[in-house]
Amino acid sequence: xxxxxxxxxxxxxxxxxxFHQMLGICSxxxxxxNLKNGLIMSLxxxxxxxxxxxxxxxxxxxxxxxxxxxxxxxxxxxFVIIFDQLLKAYYYQMSKTLGPYVGLIITNCIILGRSExxxxxxxxxxxxxxxxxxxxxxxxxxxxxxxxRELLGAGSIAGxxxxxxxxxxxRAVLLAPGAFLLLGILIWILRGIQLHHAKEAE
Amino acid sequence: xxxxxxxxxxxxxxxxxxTFTAASLLMGVQTWLSPKIKTNxxxxxxxxxxxxxxxxxxxxxNSELExxxxxxxxxxxxxxxxxxxxxxxxxxxxxxxxxLQGKGLWGPVKGYLSTGPQKWKIxxxxxxxxxxxxxxxxxxxxxxxxxxxxxxxxxxxPDSAKxxxxxxxxxxxxxxxxxxxxxxxxQTSKKFNQLLTDTLKMIVxxxxxxx
Numbered sequence: 001x002x003x004x005x006x007x008x009x010x011x012x013x014x015x016x017x018x019f020h021q022m023l024g025i026c027s028x029x030x031x032x033x034n035l036k037n038g039l040i041m042s043l044x045x046x047x048x049x050x051x052x053x054x055x056x057x058x059x060x061x062x063x064x065x066x067x068x069x070x071x072x073x074x075x076x077x078x079f080v081i082i083f084d085q086l087l088k089a090y091y092y093q094m095s096k097t098l099g100p101y102v103g104l105i106i107t108n109c110i111i112l113g114r115s116e117x118x119x120x121x122x123x124x125x126x127x128x129x130x131x132x133x134x135x136x137x138x139x140x141x142x143x144x145x146x147x148x149r150e151l152l153g154a155g156s157i158a159g160x161x162x163x164x165x166x167x168x169x170x171r172a173v174l175l176a177p178g179a180f181l182l183l184g185i186l187i188w189i190l191r192g193i194q195l196h197h198a199k200e201a202e
Numbered sequence: 203x204x205x206x207x208x209x210x211x212x213x214x215x216x217x218x219x220x221t222f223t224a225a226s227l228l229m230g231v232q233t234w235l236s237p238k239i240k241t242n243x244x245x246x247x248x249x250x251x252x253x254x255x256x257x258x259x260x261x262x263x264n265s266e267l268e269x270x271x272x273x274x275x276x277x278x279x280x281x282x283x284x285x286x287x288x289x290x291x292x293x294x295x296x297x298x299x300x301x302l303q304g305k306g307l308w309g310p311v312k313g314y315l316s317t318g319p320q321k322w323k324i325x326x327x328x329x330x331x332x333x334x335x336x337x338x339x340x341x342x343x344x345x346x347x348x349x350x351x352x353x354x355x356x357x358x359x360p361d362s363a364k365x366x367x368x369x370x371x372x373x374x375x376x377x378x379x380x381x382x383x384x385x386x387x388x389q390t391s392k393k394f395n396q397l398l399t400d401t402l403k404m405i406v407x408x409x410x411x412x413x
Contacts, residue, residue, distance in 0.1 A: 033337040064213040071220060078224040082231050089235040092242040099333070153337055171386035174337030 004129050011133025013194075017110040018141040019187045024110040028142055029179040031101045035158045038146025040094050044083055044102055046135030049111045051079045053131030056119035063120070072115045073106070080105045110134055145182055149173050246330065251275065254316040254326035255289040255297035284404055297325055300405050304397025307389045309333030311342070311397060321409045322360045324351045324367070339390030347384065355379040356402050363410070365402045369395035 017023045024045075031041045055075050056063070063071050084102045087095040095102065105111065114134050119127040150156055153174035155163030163169065172178045241264075248267050249259050255275075259267065278286045287299040302315040313329035329343040341347055355378045358366050366379040369391050375382045383391025 037336075062216065064216055067213050067217060070217070074220055074224055078227060081228055085231050085235045085239070089238040089242065092239075092246065097336075149337070168385075171338060174386075175335070 004126070007126060007129050008133045008136075011130055012137040012140060016137040016140065016190075017113075017134050018138060019190045021110075021113070023113055024108050024138055025183070027101060027104060027108055028138070028145065029176060029183065030104075031098060032142060032146035032149050032179060033174050034150040034154065034156075035143070035146045036094070037097060038142045040087075040091075040098060041101065042135070042139030042142050044080075044087075044105055045108065045110065045138050046132065048076065048079045048083060048105055049114060049135045049138075050128055050131035052076050052111050052115050053119040053127040054124055055079075056115040057122060057124045057127035060120050068120065069112075069116070072112055076111055076115070077106045110138055141183070141186060144186060145179065148182055149179060153178070250314055250328045250330055251287060251299055254314055254328050255287075255299055256316075256325065280404070280408055286408060295319055298405075300401065300408075302327060302329075302397070302401050304393070304400055306332055306334050306342075306393050306397075307339055307387075308335070311394065313343075315398075315401060315405070317356070317405065320360060321405070321412075322355065322357050322362075324354045324356060327351050334390050335387065339384065339387040341384045341387065342390060342394055350375075350381045353378075354381055357406060363406055365399050365406065367398065367402060369398065 011017075015021060018025060018028055027041065027045075031037045052072070052075055056072055059071070080103060083105075084095065087098070087102060111134075114130060118130045122130070147157070150158075151162070152170045153172075155161060155165075155167060155169045170178075173182060245264050245267065248271050252259050252262075252267065252271065257270070262270070274289050274291065276288050276290070278288070280286055284301060288295045289297040289299070296319060297316045298319075298321060299314055299316045302311075302313045304311060310331065310333070311329060312331035313327060315327040316325040317323065318325045327348055329348075332340060332343050334340045334342060354367055356367050357364060358379070367381070368379060369381050369383045371388065371391070372382045372385040374380070383394070
């Protein structure tokens, strides 16, 4: 059990996919204009990365080495399409707002990267935990970014107006440059904390 | 590495089985969910049409929606891709609904627009499809934006043919024929003004024929 909690902490904090490995940044910026989008996108990545890691790990002895990337892509694409269809059937409004971005999870480097670097070499259970950890690590950055972008850019939280109506919202945070800026600040803070911890440990 | 994986034919067989499994899985999911997705699309359309004809659809469930629609709505094809729905109550038409579509800044914009019985004022509008910048131009698909169009004058007089309705820069709309655009989305507001004017022209033409 301790092995798994360590692994989880490792993937979420010490090797966080976004602020450590710098993976999946494009989608982190594209879908974070409001909290709800960020939440559904995080959920999608968590589910798909667990499913992909599990499947790749199950098949690892069967997958021929020279075509392993194609194999991983097929597996990821299958799960993404299923998730997209489920969203369209049971949460139609959300699938409309997320539009093409759910489909673009197929190209999300986190999922491909983890199945290549971890699931191909490890047993099923650790692979599932690794998928969960990376999904959570992605959510950990996505949620604060979408929270602040919605709050500053539209003056609301999850669609509810919280800022006074006569306050002019900073629309710039809703555009890509604003998102980069916020992400940069967030990475700076998180890495600062990490560095601080590392120094204390010494 | 085992002998099996060195065999040249093995990758082919593996990919074949994998794609076959993936394809059958997706086909299964598709067959299972596609009726539901189709219903969602249809319900969304009915809900939009009813909403802009003045019905509060929040309290109405989906089966009631269909029965209200088939009882009170009638459709007339005007020309290819352009039609009119009339919603009547006690033999009186209380709303005319037209499709609203054209080019936005990044892609097509689609929706519906309704006028009251007089047809020279907008009753309501709704955007059901757009690809504008999230958080900026995409705000055209919010009730906050639709609200601005209610009771706005399309033409200056009931029988005039000149379209006077205009989307202005946010904060500049003062008169009954002016609507505030979206802050930070000047291009989308401009494009929206254009597609609105184009649609309104066809509506005004239809109004002449209705008389």
